Amino acid sequence: MSLTLRDFSRHGELNAPAQASRAVAPRDGRPTIVVGLGTCGIAAGGQEVYDALVAELKKRGLDADLVSVGCIGMCEQEVLVDVVLKGAPRVTYARVTPDMVARIIDEHVGRGKPIQEWVAGTITDEFDPYRDVPFYQKQKRIVLRNCGIIDPERIEEYIERDGYRGLAKVLSTMKPAEVIDEVKKSGLRGRGGAGFLTGQKWEFAAKAVGDKKYMICNADEGDPGAFMDRSVLEGDPHAVIEGMIIGAYAVGADEGYIYCRAEYPLAIKRLNLAIAQATERGLLGRNILGSGFNFELHVKEGAGAFVCGEETALMASIEGERGMPRPRPPFPANRGLWASPSNINNVETWANVPQIILNGSGWYAAIGTEKSKGTKVFALTGRIKNTGLAEVPMGITLREIIYDVGGGIKDDKEFKAVQIGGPSGGCIPAKLMDTPVDYESLAATGAIVGSGGLVVVDETTCMVDFNKFFLNFTQSESCGKCTPCREGTKRMYEIVTRITEGQGTMEDLDKLEELAQMVKETSLCGLGQTAPNPVLTTLRYFRDEYIAHIVDKRCPAHVCKALIKFRIDPDKCKACLICKRSCAQQAISGDKKVVHVIDQAKCTQCGTCEQVCPFGAVIRE
Amino acid sequence: MSAMPEKNTMPTGEAHENGTVFDPTSLEGILEKYRGAKGALIPILQQTQASYGYLPRPAVGRIAKFLKVPESKIYGVATFYAQFHLHPRGRNIVRVCLGTACHVRGGEGILDAVSDELKVKPGETTPDLRYTLERVACLGACGLSPAMMVNDTTYGRLTKKKIAEILKKYE
Numbered sequence: 113m114s115l116t117l118r119d120f121s122r123h124g125e126l127n128a129p130a131q132a133s134r135a136v137a138p139r140d141g142r143p144t145i146v147v148g149l150g151t152c153g154i155a156a157g158g159q160e161v162y163d164a165l166v167a168e169l170k171k172r173g174l175d176a177d178l179v180s181v182g183c184i185g186m187c188e189q190e191v192l193v194d195v196v197l198k199g200a201p202r203v204t205y206a207r208v209t210p211d212m213v214a215r216i217i218d219e220h221v222g223r224g225k226p227i228q229e230w231v232a233g234t235i236t237d238e239f240d241p242y243r244d245v246p247f248y249q250k251q252k253r254i255v256l257r258n259c260g261i262i263d264p265e266r267i268e269e270y271i272e273r274d275g276y277r278g279l280a281k282v283l284s285t286m287k288p289a290e291v292i293d294e295v296k297k298s299g300l301r302g303r304g305g306a307g308f309l310t311g312q313k314w315e316f317a318a319k320a321v322g323d324k325k326y327m328i329c330n331a332d333e334g335d336p337g338a339f340m341d342r343s344v345l346e347g348d349p350h351a352v353i354e355g356m357i358i359g360a361y362a363v364g365a366d367e368g369y370i371y372c373r374a375e376y377p378l379a380i381k382r383l384n385l386a387i388a389q390a391t392e393r394g395l396l397g398r399n400i401l402g403s404g405f406n407f408e409l410h411v412k413e414g415a416g417a418f419v420c421g422e423e424t425a426l427m428a429s430i431e432g433e434r435g436m437p438r439p440r441p442p443f444p445a446n447r448g449l450w451a452s453p454s455n456i457n458n459v460e461t462w463a464n465v466p467q468i469i470l471n472g473s474g475w476y477a478a479i480g481t482e483k484s485k486g487t488k489v490f491a492l493t494g495r496i497k498n499t500g501l502a503e504v505p506m507g508i509t510l511r512e513i514i515y516d517v518g519g520g521i522k523d524d525k526e527f528k529a530v531q532i533g534g535p536s537g538g539c540i541p542a543k544l545m546d547t548p549v550d551y552e553s554l555a556a557t558g559a560i561v562g563s564g565g566l567v568v569v570d571e572t573t574c575m576v577d578f579n580k581f582f583l584n585f586t587q588s589e590s591c592g593k594c595t596p597c598r599e600g601t602k603r604m605y606e607i608v609t610r611i612t613e614g615q616g617t618m619e620d621l622d623k624l625e626e627l628a629q630m631v632k633e634t635s636l637c638g639l640g641q642t643a644p645n646p647v648l649t650t651l652r653y654f655r656d657e658y659i660a661h662i663v664d665k666r667c668p669a670h671v672c673k674a675l676i677k678f679r680i681d682p683d684k685c686k687a688c689l690i691c692k693r694s695c696a697q698q699a700i701s702g703d704k705k706v707v708h709v710i711d712q713a714k715c716t717q718c719g720t721c722e723q724v725c726p727f728g729a730v731i732r733e
Numbered sequence: 734m735s736a737m738p739e740k741n742t743m744p745t746g747e748a749h750e751n752g753t754v755f756d757p758t759s760l761e762g763i764l765e766k767y768r769g770a771k772g773a774l775i776p777i778l779q780q781t782q783a784s785y786g787y788l789p790r791p792a793v794g795r796i797a798k799f800l801k802v803p804e805s806k807i808y809g810v811a812t813f814y815a816q817f818h819l820h821p822r823g824r825n826i827v828r829v830c831l832g833t834a835c836h837v838r839g840g841e842g843i844l845d846a847v848s849d850e851l852k853v854k855p856g857e858t859t860p861d862l863r864y865t866l867e868r869v870a871c872l873g874a875c876g877l878s879p880a881m882m883v884n885d886t887t888y889g890r891l892t893k894k895k896i897a898e899i900l901k902k903y904e
Contacts, residue, residue: 187876
């Protein structure tokens with residue numbers, strides 16, 4: 113059942129509006145129940161909820177469509193279950209457990225009465241969901257437009273929502289150079305971190321001499337604290353595939369690879385399924401849509417090395433080698449995979465392409481700021497109320513993201529900093545929260561837009577310890593090829609560790625700064641060049657915390673074990689024996705009705721007593 | 734890595750580390766799929782490991798012959814990537830996430846709890862080969878941190894109390 117170009121021109125026109133999808137308009141009037149089954153939905157117990165729905169529907173003999181979708185972004189609220197009845201808005205229930213299922217089916221599906229106290233939001237316009245939920249009000253969904261709306265395992269649903277129409281437009285009406293020009297004019301910049309102009313990158317590869325060219329998608333999302341790409345691949349794999357086919361046509365490539373990390377088994381499964389479905393319909397393979405254009409696409413599974421997110425290391429890994437970067441030039445555009453001209457973009461970049469082509473560069477360039485166009489997807493995590501995935505226009509301030517979208521800080525703690533861009537990014541302090549999110553403004557703070565991880569930390573996070581966490585990560589992930597990165601990240605880690613143990617000197621701070629600068633300037637690839645960013649930004653904005661560790665031998669956040677003591681407040685202690693029993697070191701004395709005391713000589717600062725005390729009597733000092 | 738191959742490693746008949754004899758049947762099936770393919774080494778290693786649970790020494794020898802590369806090259810690749818293992822592993826792989834979000838929300842405590850429950854340290858396997866405990870840099874389930882993964886299933890919103898119950902499910 114191959115499709116042809118004619119199948120994509122509705123009423124003879126390629127730009128006709130999309131049809132409503134099954135997610136908001138049930139088929140044949142049958143009720144539709146939608147369950148979010150991305151990795152986060154499954155991790156929260158989504159499969160159990162899905163199974164309970166199947167069982168309860170069967171028990172009642174009810175005829176309803178049960179649909180699984182990817183992540184809509186409200187991770188905090190998973191498991192999410194939606195009920196769609198004819199003529200009514202799509203209603204979303206949050207934090208659904210299997211024992212809630214029977215009531216949802218009886219009252220809502222059966223009698224048409226939503227259970228108001230469980231409702232998290234409603235969708236009336238599927239392209240602008242949840243107007244009634246603050247988390248969505250400042251969002252603009254281009255990359256995530258289908259995530260959580262369509263069933264990612266059914267290509268029909270993607271096609272219904274304008275899927276592959278950008279490709280059809282390109283193949284029937286545009287020359288490769290026109291495609292490149294359009295992407296250039298849109299101002300789209302690489303969403304993997306570096307922010308290079310996508311259209312220009314394509315142009316280099318298009319102009320490179322060679323019969324064989326490759327298109328590559330970097331889906332090796334290795335930054336801890338980031339899951340934008342995973343959500344797109346799980347929730348809307350065809351958007352990435354369509355973007356790549358368009359890119360391949362523009363550049364003149366006939367073969368492509370999606371390099372996806374092995375830690376994302378569901379993304380890999382859905383990509384393979386999507387590729388098979390697209391191939392079957394003549395959207396991949398030979399003579400695509402009858403246009404004569406050929407493009408073949410493979411999925412390569414990563415093998416667990418952070419450095420493979422670097423483009424030359426990634427290509428070495430596809431070739432079956434150790435994933436080590438090499439000096440550039442030659443750039444991949446001229447000499448990439450198997451020495452052929454290659455173009456590599458990240459998942460989010462690719463997912464933007466079909467929409468740019470379909471709606472035009474002017475539409476896209478109108479979103480965002482002068483130099484940073486379009487939207488950016490952020491993974492909001494850490495000590496924030498609404499963790500999840502948010503797509504916002506470039507130029508929005510960090511404050512808007514954290515407070516308006518993210519709902520502010522969890523447990524009403526004091527907001528301290530936001531770590532943006534993962535181990536390559538930096539920590540931006542609370543006082544700079546009005547910084548607009550665009551490539552240039554964030555670089556001025558010492559951080560980067562990066563891939564989109566945004567980890568919020570409050571007063572309970574020690575910035576020295578936090579920096580140690582990133583250095584531990586980069587020093588263990590350094591591939592070891594170049595000396596500054598291999599030795600420098602290790603030595604920085606040692607210095608910072610010393611400081612967290614109360615053994616640091618003020619001289620260490622100067623050494624750390626000098627070393628960080630040197631590693632940044634002389635490392636071979638992006639891993640080493642950006643690894644010092646957490647060091648430099650914490651030194652710049654949180655120097656007082658370092659000094660407190662060094663001079664006062666004190667950890668202001670009460671995190672660094674060598675510098676804290678646990679003590680039991682005799683006024684709060686109810687002498688209940690709970691902490692005494694749970695202490696593995698038997699460091700707690702006391703009895704029933706005898707106030708408990710911690711023996712500091714035996715205490716290993718494991719913090720168990722603090723966690724188990726029901727009265728908050730254990731204090732950190 | 735401690736175990737380097739000896740000279741003239743025979744592809745068949747050699748004892749596994751766990752005492753059983755290496756059966757090359759499934760490896761031959763894997764190799765056949767990649768005859769003449771470019772960049773086949775990593776997928777071959779991945780599928781060999783999926784089939785045998787780790788990369789047995791005789792398998793490495795056979796792969797080297799098949800690809801016409803020295804074994805040293807294969808060990809070079811296998812030890813570069815965190816995914817590959819040269820020793821037998823547990824039937825169930827427990828990966829506790831220590832990514833940034835999990836770090837901020839108590840991932841270390843979860844790792845300690847799993848470690849106490851299984852009585853092994855990260856990187857180790859229980860003597861009955863039931864579990865291998867590993868730490869992982871990020872599972873991408875940051876919204877539900879702290880998180881861990883058992884085989885291919887991710888568990889989120891963990892507390893120390895939930896650990897034993899989850900682990901019990903895996904034989």
